Amino acid sequence: MRPDKPRDAVAGPDAGPEAPYPKDLGIPTANIPADNLSVEHPDLTTGVYYGVVALDPKKFVPDGAEATAQTTLFPAVLSIGYNPFYKNEVRSVEIHIMPPLTQPSPTAVPQPKFHRLPDFYGTELHLLILGYIRPEFDYVSMEALIEDIRVDCEVARQSLLREAYQRYLVDDGKASEEVNAARNWLVSFP
Ligand SMILES: Cc1cc2nc3c(=O)[nH]c(=O)nc-3n(C[C@H](O)[C@H](O)[C@H](O)COP(=O)(O)O)c2cc1C
Ligand SMILES: Nc1ncnc2c1ncn2[C@@H]1O[C@H](COP(=O)(O)OP(=O)(O)O)[C@@H](O)[C@H]1O
Numbered sequence: 269m270r271p272d273k274p275r276d277a278v279a280g281p282d283a284g285p286e287a288p289y290p291k292d293l294g295i296p297t298a299n300i301p302a303d304n305l306s307v308e309h310p311d312l313t314t315g316v317y318y319g320v321v322a323l324d325p326k327k328f329v330p331d332g333a334e335a336t337a338q339t340t341l342f343p344a345v346l347s348i349g350y351n352p353f354y355k356n357e358v359r360s361v362e363i364h365i366m367p368p369l370t371q372p373s374p375t376a377v378p379q380p381k382f383h384r385l386p387d388f389y390g391t392e393l394h395l396l397i398l399g400y401i402r403p404e405f406d407y408v409s410m411e412a413l414i415e416d417i418r419v420d421c422e423v424a425r426q427s428l429l430r431e432a433y434q435r436y437l438v439d440d441g442k443a444s445e446e447v448n449a450a451r452n453w454l455v456s457f458p
């Protein structure tokens with residue numbers, strides 16, 4: 269119920285926005301519902317992970333490339349949890365898609381420009397998680413949070429560049445049936 273008193277004329281401290289505001293990290297993340305996660309994946313604890321993401325090539329067209337199963341498959345870093353810095357009350361899954369491993373990494377330098385794709389709201393997305401990076405933390409500043417996410421991107425990239433992981437992104441003809449099946453699942457959309 270609305271409190272029975274007049275509204276304040278302003279909101280937020282006079283001295284300027286207070287943490288966690290201003291809230292634009294400049295790091296786009298596809299936020300996906302985590303409703304069934306604890307049922308379907310009870311062993312998936314909150315934390316930061318790396319993996320592979322595929323977007324439906326019938327819906328998503330990458331910049332300057334034809335949409336094929338290969339051009340819509342990307343390395344990714346994600347967080348599962350409550351974003352302690354923002355004190356969220358519901359668990360969320362937030363995926364940041366990185367550029368293909370064949371391109372130079374935009375996050376190799378301090379204060380990077382994080383990778384941005386054309387918007388893909390409403391596009392079906394397949395996610396395969398391949399490894400765990402770290403737990404979620406609270407931070408003293410937004411800069412500290414951004415710097416840790418930058419390092420996460422680099423850890424994810426170096427982790428995925430290893431042969432046994434790259435096979436989930438590119439068919440080198442040497443992958444096991446299990447890996448081939450996972451890659452086929454990733455790029456199969458109805
Ligand atoms: C790789 C990665 C790691 C993250 N780690 C943390 C973390 O340790 N603590 C935290 O509070 N939020 C973490 N976040 C979540 C960001 O706070 C989140 O993306 C931000 O709230 C932006 O939300 P929005 O997409 O709703 O704008 C992480 C996000 C990513 C992509
Ligand atoms: N590299 C990327 N990783 C994830 N999403 C991206 C990326 N580049 C663009 N997007 C788009 O940006 C959207 C998320 O932007 P974001 O700033 O996190 O806003 P919000 O999550 O509040 O909608 C995604 O749903 C997607 O359409």
Ligand SMILES: [Mg+2]
Pocket residue numbers: 296297298299362
């Ligand atoms: Mg987001």
